[in-house]
Amino acid sequence: MAELVARPLLSALLNPLVNKLTSEVKEFFKGKDAILKLVKELKTLLSSADLLLTDAEEKLIKDPRVRKWLDDLKDVIYDADDLVYKIDNEAQRNKMKGSFTSKALMRLVSSTPLTSFDKTIKAEIEETLEKLKLLLDNKDLGLERVKNHKLPERVCAPSLEENDIYGRDNEKEEIIKLLLSDETTGGDKLSVIPIVGMGGIGKTTLAQLVYKDERVNKTFNTKVWITMGDDKVDCMKVMKLIIEKVTCRKCEIEEPYDLQEEVKKALRGKKFLFVVDDVWDEDPSKWDVLNNCFISGLHGSRIIVTTRSTVVASIMKTESTYQLGRINEVAGWKLFAKHASLVVDSNDYLDLKQIGEKIVDKCKGLPLAIKSMGLLVREK
Secondary structure, three states: OHHHHOHHHHHHHHHHHHHHHHOHHHHHOOOOHHHHHHHHHHHHHHHHHHHHHHHHHHHOOOOHHHHHHHHHHHHHHHHHHHHHHHHHHHHHHHHHHOOOOOHHHHHHOOOOOOOHHHHHHHHHHHHHHHHHHHHHOOHHHOOOOOOOOOOOOOOOOOOOOHHHOOOOHHHHHHHHHHHHOOOOHHHOOEEEEEEEOOOOOOHHHHHHHHHOOHHHHHHOOEEEEEEOOOOOOOHHHHHHHHHHHHHOOOOOOOOHHHHHHHHHHHHOOOOEEEEEEEEOOOOHHHHHHHHHHHOOOOOOEEEEEEEOOHHHHHHOOOOOOEEOOOOOHHHHHHHHHHHHOOOOOOOOHHHHHHHHHHHHHHOOOOHHHHHHHHHHHHHO
16 A cells, blocks of 8 residues: 555655745745755755656565655655744744834845854754755665656636535635625725635635635625646736626737726626636736726625745735644545545445554644545555
């Protein structure tokens, strides 16, 4: 059973972890070169570890030492993930207290003194780096880096029904409460609710759950779902898509100014809900262009943005950022059992349940990893 949990689970954890080290963590420690150097090294070593996973998977069954190496690597990845989680929490705490330095000021400061949190986290990063270096320097196993190994491309998220989703009832109600509230930030007609979390945590799933709710359908007379998924936002493409979905007519306007005016016209007099899914682009000028079009809607219009980046969330100029956490063990088991097709009245159910619970525990509340492992078990 350990063979099933090797590369799929570790890759599912590594990819979002490396992305966070590249974006949010790097942004949080801006101006603190001593920590930034360690973060860069950690990102590089984790990427190197990912390249070894394909070869490790092939040698796993024949060499028991590789299994031990993968277990040790998993523990180090969890350590690194815990570090990022602590940094995320500190960033949110600082934001709530208002104790942050503006980007403009940061550009004028070549070096920023380390806080007590910085010093503690620096020591923990150094400890994690040492463990990772020892694993990667283990030449006795003869593991080779497979440079052409690529993670699967992101595909369109499947349309899910509520009975397919586990452990998100509270989160759903909290988001809906924000949507139905009459309050908007700073008296604006439009407010944005970013759902922020690591890859595979279930941001898109939660957004779907909210989007299909009957209370939401009754509140908003216009709803549009927009999937981004690329590193860069194409404003022209987004505006055309909105026009076509709202008016049910094909848009062939190519002049940017005319296109913005057409979006304003299409949204005028409408109370709308947009879901902008999987946003990566951190360019604030693009959001300014889109936001300028959206403000023609009625008071109470809302936008839900799903993103891995706290920088993207801050660009949206909203106070209602929703940080999505992992699902609990009970929900994790239900999700795993569904996708593994475990039959409750089977004679083997209790034995399989014990094995399955161990797999779910290794997935650490990450829904995408739990679902992937369940599907792998079902294939066996």
